Amino acid sequence: MRRLAFGLIATVLLASGAFANAIREEDLRPHIKVLASDEFEGREPGTPGEAKTTAYISEQWQKAGLTPAATDGSWFDPVQLVRRGPGTAEFKFFARGEKLRFADDEIILIGKEAKYARNKLPVWFAGYGINADGKVAGDVAGKAVLMLADRPAFGAEEMKTIRARREALIAAGAEAVIAIAGEQAEYPLIRRQLLSRPINLVSREKRAALEGVIGARFAVAMVTAAGGDWDKLRKSADAADFAGTALGVTGDFDISTDVNAFVSNNVIGKLPGKKPGSGAVLYMGHWDHLGICRPEGDEDRICNGAVDNASGIAVMTEVARGLSKSKHDRDIYFLATTAEESGLYGAYAFAEKPAVPLDSIVIALNIDTIAIGPAGAKVAIIGRGTTQFDGVIEKVAKKAKRKVEKSNDANAFIRRQDGWALAQKGVPALMVGGAFADQALLEAFLSDDYHGPDDELTDATELGGAAEDATLHIALGKHFASTRKQPVEKPADNTGG
Ligand SMILES: [Zn+2]
Numbered sequence: 157m158r159r160l161a162f163g164l165i166a167t168v169l170l171a172s173g174a175f176a177n178a179i180r181e182e183d184l185r186p187h188i189k190v191l192a193s194d195e196f197e198g199r200e201p202g203t204p205g206e207a208k209t210t211a212y213i214s215e216q217w218q219k220a221g222l223t224p225a226a227t228d229g230s231w232f233d234p235v236q237l238v239r240r241g242p243g244t245a246e247f248k249f250f251a252r253g254e255k256l257r258f259a260d261d262e263i264i265l266i267g268k269e270a271k272y273a274r275n276k277l278p279v280w281f282a283g284y285g286i287n288a289d290g291k292v293a294g295d296v297a298g299k300a301v302l303m304l305a306d307r308p309a310f311g312a313e314e315m316k317t318i319r320a321r322r323e324a325l326i327a328a329g330a331e332a333v334i335a336i337a338g339e340q341a342e343y344p345l346i347r348r349q350l351l352s353r354p355i356n357l358v359s360r361e362k363r364a365a366l367e368g369v370i371g372a373r374f375a376v377a378m379v380t381a382a383g384g385d386w387d388k389l390r391k392s393a394d395a396a397d398f399a400g401t402a403l404g405v406t407g408d409f410d411i412s413t414d415v416n417a418f419v420s421n422n423v424i425g426k427l428p429g430k431k432p433g434s435g436a437v438l439y440m441g442h443w444d445h446l447g448i449c450r451p452e453g454d455e456d457r458i459c460n461g462a463v464d465n466a467s468g469i470a471v472m473t474e475v476a477r478g479l480s481k482s483k484h485d486r487d488i489y490f491l492a493t494t495a496e497e498s499g500l501y502g503a504y505a506f507a508e509k510p511a512v513p514l515d516s517i518v519i520a521l522n523i524d525t526i527a528i529g530p531a532g533a534k535v536a537i538i539g540r541g542t543t544q545f546d547g548v549i550e551k552v553a554k555k556a557k558r559k560v561e562k563s564n565d566a567n568a569f570i571r572r573q574d575g576w577a578l579a580q581k582g583v584p585a586l587m588v589g590g591a592f593a594d595q596a597l598l599e600a601f602l603s604d605d606y607h608g609p610d611d612e613l614t615d616a617t618e619l620g621g622a623a624e625d626a627t628l629h630i631a632l633g634k635h636f637a638s639t640r641k642q643p644v645e646k647p648a649d650n651t652g653g
Contacts (some may be wrong), residue, residue, distance in 0.1 A: 179474045181620060185300065187469065188467055188613045191466035192466040194458055199466075200445065200448070201237060201442065201494045205447060210231075212421045214423055214425070221472075226423075226424045233422045234611070235501065241291075245410075247411070251381055252382075256378060256405070257381075258377050262337070262375055266411075268363045268367045270412060271412055272570045273410045279378075281403055282303050283400060285303040286321055286399075287393075288397075293393070298329060299331055300332035304393060323362045326364050333366075334368045336370055343372070346369045353416075379403060384404075401524050401636070422505065427484065430483050431639060435487075436489055438578075439472050439475060439488070440503065440520055441574070442493045442574055443465070443469055444495055445497060456610075463605070463611050468527065470622070475523075484633070486636070491511075501591070503578065507580070507581045514582070517578070519545060520585040522538075522574050523587070527621070528601055530620040531624040532624075533593045535593060536560075536566040537568065540567060543584035548642065552628070553588075555631065563602065566587075588632065
């Protein structure tokens with residue numbers, strides 16, 4: 157009885173074509189195997205690993221039926237990036253004409269340009285950079301500003317980050333911004349971060365002529381040598397009206413910096429629609445990962461990024477193949493972004509110079525870190541409540557026999573994924589799938605293999621949920637690319653908050 161019933165259902169479903177487009181684990185695995193192989197060296201932007209990655213994606217997308225869709229008609233849209241690392245630093249600090257001597261060498265200074273030389277730069281202590289009233293702490297223009305790196309107890313959440321406070325000082329004209337390491341932002345931590353030569357997007361970079369970090373002991377020694385009281389000074393920074401103070405110290409700097417500007421690439425392909433001008437559907441996912449991420453001598457030095465995000469590229473590729481089997485009203489774009497790991501930079505670059513007008517994008521579906529759990533997970537929506545589409549996604553998911561998670565828990569990740577860069581420009585941008593529905597499985601990944609050499613493809617890598625999500629994404633693509641099923645051409649304004 158059971159067997160017969162099963163056989164009957166299977167026959168009916170196959171005949172009706174309900175599963176004709178189902179993506180299987182074995183469709184995804186070969187892509188991840190290549191993209192997360194040691195040969196691709198962790199897919200770091202600007203390395204030979206990038207060239208192999210973007211070549212692989214464009215070849216696979218061509219085979220899947222896409223046509224190139226970058227702004228110049230190729231597969232590749234250039235993204236201008238820059239990375240900096242410390243070179244040699246010579247500096248002297250003076251108080252009342254006397255050269256200050258420190259036993260301590262906890263200092264890293266990095267210039268915006270390759271060479272930076274200035275003498276007699278006045279040193280200003282700006283507390284947290286801003287005070288509890290949200291104002292920049294004093295007239296910092298043209299000065300070398302010392303700023304506490306630890307998060308202030310006061311202020312709006314978005315102004316508490318070291319980045320936001322640094323940028324406030326730069327906007328106010330600070331010549332140099334030097335963070336003072338503390339208890340949360342410890343010196344070794346910031347040091348490691350700066351020595352990793354972080355990548356920036358040239359067009360979005362807000363940078364002082366000189367930036368760096370000093371250890372707390374260095375700051376104490378400088379203030380004390382200049383006749384000040386460090387504990388008092390530090391405390392004064394908590395005041396709502398703290399307006400900063402000159403330390404009576406000047407600095408001479410002769411700094412060389414290893415500046416490497418380079419071009420990386422977003423990969424863009426499309427399935428042209430039957431009704432030009434009726435809008436577009438955009439799938440996106442980042443191809444980059446962290447590259448060779450461990451020091452020489454370590455046994456495994458490569459962060460392969462199998463889950464993060466070779467799995468997303470594999471899913472996008474198979475979704476492209478699935479959707480290319482039929483014609484759709486709207487154009488369907490596929491965007492593989494660079495430099496997500498550094499700050500969503502490829503996505504921001506696309507938003508600045510989009511290969512398809514942003515206001516024509518009906519929906520952007522980001523696919524990231526998708527190989528987390530087995531099939532059967534609920535469908536979570538990152539960005540739930542920020543667009544008009546929660547209801548229709550639920551309908552499409554139900555048809556695909558998926559349950560939808562009703563909580564907004566997954567929104568905790570909304571700023572940490574490429575869709576955020578587009579949401580900032582009013583594009584309805586969501587992540588839809590099971591990986592972010594099961595918080596326990598996700599946490600297990602984030603606290604274990606995530607961003608380390610163990611994010612590799614093994615026989616144990618679970619692709620059941622990813623395959624199921626890929627199938628769902630084909631259904632979503634068919635829905636949103638249909639002007640009949642989804643007549644919205646100009647979606648309501650959505651600024652992502
Ligand atoms: Zn990542």
